[in-house]
Amino acid sequence: MDIFYIGEQQVTLNQVAPTSSVFRWLDATHDEVAADPEAWRDAVEKMTGTRLYDLHLRDAVNLTHPSYFDSTQDYVMVVFRKLALHADTSTITDNEGIKRKVPAALNKLLTLPVSFFLLDNALVTVRSTHSQSIENARTRMLSYKHKAEGNSHSVRLPTSPEDLMLRLLNSMVDQYLDLRQPLTLQLDRWQHALLDPRKPFKNWIALLDSRIELRKLDHLCEEQHDALQELRDYIVDTHDGTENGNGRSKDLLLVRVNDVIEHIGRVLNHARRLEASLESAVQIHFAAMAHRTSEIMRTLTVITALFMPLTLITGIFGMNFVKMPMLDMASGFWIIMSIMLGLVVLLLGYFRSKRYFEERAMQQSSRTHDTRG
The missing domain is CATH 1.10.12 (Lyase 2-enoyl-coa Hydratase; Chain  A, domain 2)
Structure with missing residues (x-):
């Protein structure tokens, strides 16, 4: 577990806490926590003075846990499923253990949970070993202390654990936004293949798997939206903004959380539009097939009607x-x-x-x- 001491002008890693530090960030991986959950929880309690509940500790190492929000008197827990960009997702295994091949764009929808524990003066994260969003945030904050002096263009450091968590969530949601174009291109290819009159469409299994993945993305975004909406309600209820002039900090937190919720809503709406477009393409495909069958039957009917009297005449003279x-x-x-x-x-x-x-x-x-x- 790495411990970041985040101050107003610098960030230190795994060192003695500086007197100017504002809050702490405790970053751990699923493997570290699963190796010895009790020892990890004791270490967190020693650093923060807060002991995590058993159920939340099990949720933190559960790789199948959905997006989730829960609050206690001592801390807040948020589970957010991020894209597993470094995972091998050429095949996806469903709940019955059956491996399914999916298109190149949709095979990026494999997700892994990131657990956030929001304490009074600390943020605890439990994430996968390769988490691009968190690794980038770590790199930016550690490099900030070297560039802080004389650099007026540097991005400011997070001012609170809530601010840091929302920044991390925002970068994770942006990964979903980046998938919109490849997903749209993939669905356009499906539509052209479905409506191509020159060759019949045969790849129905892959099309069904794509529809399943889009439905999973829809459900995933709904869970994320619900979890972030509950986080927003928690911020509204607990940060009154009347003490120590924290009204502006509360407004900034609400702006950030609203921005994250809006981004999730955009991904959700896009997934639903893609799913509706795919359904429409399938319906148009079957309508075109029915029309083609009708044309064939009409041609056969005309030919039969033309030869029926001729067959009658030849039958009569063949007696x-x-x-x-x-x-x-x-x-x-x-x-x-x-x-x-x-x-x-x-x-x-x-x-x-x-x-x-x-x-x-x-x-x-x-x-x-x-x-x-």
């Missing part, structure tokens, strides 16, 4: 009677052929008058126009 009209006539064959041809012409004219061929002709003309264009 084994000794005496039949026109059997002894030299021009009998040509007369029958003329009658059959006339029937075909009459039926074609009737079908044209009923506009059975109008839609097909319009489609052929539009295809010709597109080809020339």
Whole structure:
């Protein structure tokens, strides 16, 4: 576990607490906590004076825990599921242990929990070994002490544990926002494949897996939104902003938490739009298939209607009677052929008058126009 002492102008790591430190940040990984939970909890209690509850300690090492908020008299716990960008997600295992292949864009939706324990003067985080958001925050704060002097363009340090937690949450949510474009491109490819008339769509398993992943993203964003909304209510209820001129700090915290909630809402709305677009593409696909089947059946019906009278005539003259009209006539064959041809012409004219061929002709003309264009 790493201990950061965050002051107004510098950040120190694993050293004796400076007198100018504002608060502490205790950063640990799931492996460190799971190796000896009791020893880790004792170390946190020694540093902060607050003892974590058993249920919250188990939640912190539970890698399947959903996004969650809970508050006690001594601290606040927030669990947030972040993207596991460094994990191998070419295949995803479902609840039944079945591995499923998903497209390149959707295989980035594997998530891992990050647990935040918000204390009076400290922030405790439990996260995966490779957490890009937290590693970047650590690097920025440690480099701040070297650049603080004479550097007027440096980003200011967090002023409170709440401020630090919201900054970390904001960077984690931004990773979801970065997925919007690749997800949209992937769904566009699905739509083109579904509506391509030149070849039938066969990759239904991958399409179903993609729909499952989008539904998971929808549920994940809802859980995150609920957890952050409860955190916002907690800040509103507990930070009255009337003591020591903390009204501005409360407003800044509310601005940050509202910004994070708004970003989660954007991801949630985008996931729902993608899911609706995918559903619409599937429905259009089946509608196009039904239309194509209707066209085929109409063509077969016309052909059958044309050959039915011809089959009747040939069947009549194929009967084994000794005496039949026109059997002894030299021009009998040509007369029958003329009658059959006339029937075909009459039926074609009737079908044209009923506009059975109008839609097909319009489609052929539009295809010709597109080809020339």
